[in-house]
Amino acid sequence: EAGVVQSPRYKIIEKKQPVAFWCNPISGHNTLYWYRQNLGQGPELLIRYENEEAVDDSQLPKDRFSAERLKGVDSTLKIQPAELGDSAVYLCASSLRSDWSYNEQFFGPGTRLTVL
């Protein structure tokens, strides 16, 4: 079974440029998460989707970040414009559903973003 797929794996951009990350979750997983992991820190949740609905986006900086999961399958996270402090690894994860009995999350390899 294929795991969570993310692309690109690495991205280098100049500040003020836009950038987008793509995630394809494990087939059949209804819940999709985007995390940001800064250097030396643990992952921090940005947004959680149940199917196509964003049910928790309280940690998403909405002035420059946006996300979508239009058909309830793959998802895109966008930053526009990027700032130096956005340099981090952006992780996508999915789980069967967010019901607590099935909360095991499967992570993709992440996209390492460097903003110059």
Added chain:
Amino acid sequence: DQQVKQNSPSLSVQEGRISILNCDYTNSMFDYFLWYKKYPAEGPTFLISISSIKDKNEDGRFTVFLNKSAKHLSLHIVPSQPGDSAVYFCAARDDKIIFGKGTRLHILP
């Protein structure tokens, strides 16, 4: 303010010995605790979890202990193997999962 704290950034253990990774938390509403393992250039992978109603959960070489009164949990790996060298994240759940900063475990030959 960090709700999940892993105070040891790194730990070195001889192969075959026991590795003990510690984690403290501040939020008494956490109902579920998890440990994730992460290799370089890969995403974290789920290792083991424990519900707040239990004090111990064991899975092969991995055991997690929970002390609710002390708001402390630990992960024991015995015997430690070279493939256990990785970063280990402690995580806790209320309405979302909150991760600690991680502990880098080095298994020495």
